[in-house]
Amino acid sequence: MDEDIQEVLISESEITRKVKELGKQLTQDYRGLNPLCICVLKGAAPFMTDLVGQMEIPLEMDFMDVSSYGASTKSSGVVRIIKDLDASVEGRHVLVVEDIIDSGLTLNHLLELFRQRNAASVKVVTLLDKPGRRSAELKPDYCGFTVPDAFVVGYGLDYDEKYRNLRYIGVLKKEVYTHSSEL
Numbered sequence: 001m002d003e004d005i006q007e008v009l010i011s012e013s014e015i016t017r018k019v020k021e022l023g024k025q026l027t028q029d030y031r032g033l034n035p036l037c038i039c040v041l042k043g044a045a046p047f048m049t050d051l052v053g054q055m056e057i058p059l060e061m062d063f064m065d066v067s068s069y070g071a072s073t074k075s076s077g078v079v080r081i082i083k084d085l086d087a088s089v090e091g092r093h094v095l096v097v098e099d100i101i102d103s104g105l106t107l108n109h110l111l112e113l114f115r116q117r118n119a120a121s122v123k124v125v126t127l128l129d130k131p132g133r134r135s136a137e138l139k140p141d142y143c144g145f146t147v148p149d150a151f152v153v154g155y156g157l158d159y160d161e162k163y164r165n166l167r168y169i170g171v172l173k174k175e176v177y178t179h180s181s182e183l
């Protein structure tokens, strides 16, 4: 796996430090609100697990599976809901937990959905923000790191379902892509 990585962008220790910092901030901001933390599968699963472990308040977790990339480095623009939430968001303080905001299409779709379902509040925490490729206007409420316009993998993020188990965030070597016209 490591041999497919061109450059390590964010090390494991930097991720750990940042997740602690975000957890501390969210603990303060969501005290008394019993937030419903919604993990956007599959990419956000490692971040969600580590983040809620740093939030020292009562909270609930739910999972939504959406996909728009498939085996590509570009969004298809179509957000498919593969698994919806178990819980109702009505009247709840929703905290959407994402691994990355890239085009913004996935989150734009989800935020609209949760507002329509009458959540009391909807905020976003993302580990990574890639503002260079945004096609939908969207700013996260909480963000770990801003990354450049390159396809990144690791700590949940995949290319064609691989590299999610890397402990760091890295840039994938271009020759790994099957279609050299991508990116």
Ligand SMILES: O=P(O)(O)OC[C@H]1O[C@H](OP(=O)(O)OP(=O)(O)O)[C@H](O)[C@@H]1O
Pocket (backbone or CB within 6 Å): 040, 041, 042, 043, 044, 066, 067, 068, 069, 070, 075, 098, 099, 100, 101, 102, 103, 104, 105, 106, 107, 158
């Ligand atoms: O801002 P966007 O351009 O919409 O991209 C961000 C989304 O794309 C990725 O998910 P993907 O659809 O690849 O599913 P996965 O998490 O299962 O890999 C990522 O985990 C985000 O959810």
Ligand code: HPA
Pocket (backbone or CB within 6 Å): 069, 100, 102, 103, 150, 151, 152, 153, 157, 158, 159
């Ligand atoms: O840079 C990325 N890497 C992995 N998955 C993604 N989904 C959107 N952008 C990315």
Ligand SMILES: [Mg+2]
Pocket (backbone or CB within 6 Å): 043, 069, 070, 157, 158, 159
């Ligand atoms: Mg993906």
